[in-house]
Amino acid sequence: MNVALEASMTPPRAARTALLRRKILDRTMRTLAAAAIGVAVVPLFSVLWEVLRLGLPGLRPGFFSSLPVPVGEPGGGMGNALVGTLILVGLGGAIGVPVGLLAGIYLAEFGRGRLARIVRFTADVLSGVPSIVVGIFAYTVVVMPMNHFSALSGGVALSVLMIPVVSRTTEEMVKLVPTTLREGALALGCPRWRATLQIVLPTALPGVLAGVMLAVARVAGETAPLLFTAFGSRFWFEGLRQPVAGLPLQIFTYAVSPYDEWHAQAWTGALVLVLLVVLLQLVIRLYARWRMH
Amino acid sequence: MLAIENLKAYFGKNEALHGISLTIHERKVTAIIGPSGCGKSTLVRCLNRMHEETPGARADGRVRLRDQDIYAPGIDPVDVRRRIGMVFQRPNPFPTLSIRDNIAFGVRVNRVAPRGRFDEVVEKCLRRAALWDEVKDNLDASGTSLSGGQQQRLCIARALALEPEVLLMDEPCSALDPIATAKIEELVTELKATVTVALVTHNMQQAARVADMTAFLLMGSLVEFDSTTTIFTSPKNRQTEDYITGKFG
Numbered sequence: 064m065n066v067a068l069e070a071s072m073t074p075p076r077a078a079r080t081a082l083l084r085r086k087i088l089d090r091t092m093r094t095l096a097a098a099a100i101g102v103a104v105v106p107l108f109s110v111l112w113e114v115l116r117l118g119l120p121g122l123r124p125g126f127f128s129s130l131p132v133p134v135g136e137p138g139g140g141m142g143n144a145l146v147g148t149l150i151l152v153g154l155g156g157a158i159g160v161p162v163g164l165l166a167g168i169y170l171a172e173f174g175r176g177r178l179a180r181i182v183r184f185t186a187d188v189l190s191g192v193p194s195i196v197v198g199i200f201a202y203t204v205v206v207m208p209m210n211h212f213s214a215l216s217g218g219v220a221l222s223v224l225m226i227p228v229v230s231r232t233t234e235e236m237v238k239l240v241p242t243t244l245r246e247g248a249l250a251l252g253c254p255r256w257r258a259t260l261q262i263v264l265p266t267a268l269p270g271v272l273a274g275v276m277l278a279v280a281r282v283a284g285e286t287a288p289l290l291f292t293a294f295g296s297r298f299w300f301e302g303l304r305q306p307v308a309g310l311p312l313q314i315f316t317y318a319v320s321p322y323d324e325w326h327a328q329a330w331t332g333a334l335v336l337v338l339l340v341v342l343l344q345l346v347i348r349l350y351a352r353w354r355m356h
Numbered sequence: 357m358l359a360i361e362n363l364k365a366y367f368g369k370n371e372a373l374h375g376i377s378l379t380i381h382e383r384k385v386t387a388i389i390g391p392s393g394c395g396k397s398t399l400v401r402c403l404n405r406m407h408e409e410t411p412g413a414r415a416d417g418r419v420r421l422r423d424q425d426i427y428a429p430g431i432d433p434v435d436v437r438r439r440i441g442m443v444f445q446r447p448n449p450f451p452t453l454s455i456r457d458n459i460a461f462g463v464r465v466n467r468v469a470p471r472g473r474f475d476e477v478v479e480k481c482l483r484r485a486a487l488w489d490e491v492k493d494n495l496d497a498s499g500t501s502l503s504g505g506q507q508q509r510l511c512i513a514r515a516l517a518l519e520p521e522v523l524l525m526d527e528p529c530s531a532l533d534p535i536a537t538a539k540i541e542e543l544v545t546e547l548k549a550t551v552t553v554a555l556v557t558h559n560m561q562q563a564a565r566v567a568d569m570t571a572f573l574l575m576g577s578l579v580e581f582d583s584t585t586t587i588f589t590s591p592k593n594r595q596t597e598d599y600i601t602g603k604f605g
Contacts, residue, residue: 175411247448247511250406251462252438252518261461265452 118334154218159225167233190227198288217293232274363417387567441515447507449499485513505536
């Protein structure tokens with residue numbers, strides 16, 4: 064009896080090799096997956112590390128408060144470029160977020176017909192268009208008629224880049240809101256638009272904000288569409304109709320220059336840009352969390 | 357109160373209700389029973405014009421609320437829903453609003469009461485829905501922080517805030533445990549003194565316990581409609597008898 068039981072518990076030879084093979088396969092796959100994570104994360108951290116290493120020495124209060132100085136002069140900063148980036152992203156958001164939001168809501172709540180398909184397709188195509196093309200578009204539509212590079216044209220270019228990101232995430236988030244909530248509001252004699260604005264949208268808000276955040280983060284570092292719209296400037300902000308500096312533009316100009324001091328400043332500018340995006344993310348995330356409770 | 361005449365409902369090309377006629381009497385509880393997919397929910401959703409909110413769905417026929425056809429041209433579904441309230445299968449309090457605001461929402465949208473009287477209305481509705489004592493110290497908590505049964509009573513309170521003439525309940529207890537179910541049933545019995553109730557249920561005991569009248573639906577047609585006692589003790593139709601005795605469904 065005992066012997067028979069033992070025999071039945073020891074797997075036959077073929078089963079044992081199959082088990083061994085499965086174990087080896089499992090180990091290999093796990094190692095490969097871990098290696099893939101390494102490959103994905105190493106460049107990310109080395110970028111952050113390099114930016115910190117080379118940018119941190121130049122990070123002094125004066126960097127945020129002063130204008131760029133000519134080569135050879137000590138000091139100088141990117142204060143105007145930082146302000147310019149905030150203005151450009153602010154303008155882009157002021158135009159792009161409402162448009163994207165409304166388009167997304169339309170697509171999710173009412174978008175069934177042919178028009179909706181066209182809008183959705185356009186948004187998808189638009190999000191794949193290289194940003195320099197968007198720059199040319201803004202150049203033709205805003206800069207040429209005004210006959211002037213301007214902050215406004217830069218804002219328009221950035222807003223065009225933001226719209227598809229905002230509208231597609233908004234659409235997805237609004238679609239996730241259960242139909243029962245929408246019906247609950249409608250059943251209380253609430254008109255459709257009001258149910259959408261006061262019940263559905265607040266419920267989807269954390270996700271929608273994530274989309275806005277994504278759009279802002281994407282656009283804050285854009286250089287190409289600003290080259291011939293906002294153009295860059297060595298002075299403080301002079302009005303929407305005038306050219307304006309932007310961090311990415313300034314980093315670009317300094318990085319391609321032959322001067323070591325300018326290279327150092329470009330690194331510090333990059334660091335500030337990264338910090339800016341991180342800060343924005345934090346603020347929006349905290350707001351979303353606060354809204355939920 | 358609610359006279360339904362030859363009501364047909366469609367999902368796309370598919371006819372889900374094949375011409376239903378029945379009358380829901382004032383200040384009575386009318387139960388609508390039948391096996392899954394027989395059109396019970398579709399029928400009540402036609403009564404406050406919620407059916408047409410589903411993409412591709414439409415209805416025709418006549419539904420008269422106090423001699424006014426709610427399907428007549430020029431009638432705004434929004435106005436219909438103000439007079440005919442609805443409670444859904446799954447409790448659906450608005451998660452972003454507090455308990456107080458869940459009730460105040462409909463009041464505000466429909467201007468039932470001035471802003472200064474909101475607290476009064478909230479208290480009254482919560483009392484009518486037998487929820488006041490459980491939540492009175494917590495009116496600012498989120499509507500979704502309550503238990504399932506409490507959430508459903510909150511939804512009933514929310515519907516009552518508009519002083520509806522009819523209250524439609526679409527399987528209001530199917531997501532609740534027996535104790536919460538008993539509370540809702542007790543509430544329905546109390547409510548019928550002031551509101552006309554149409555209650556969809558797949559629970560025959562529930563129909564027997566709370567309803568004055570019962571309608572039996574099968575595959576989109578009305579098989580039998582009579583007083584609950586008659587339906588459960590001496591049904592005239594063979595199919596009704598088979599269903600209530602558990603031979604199918």
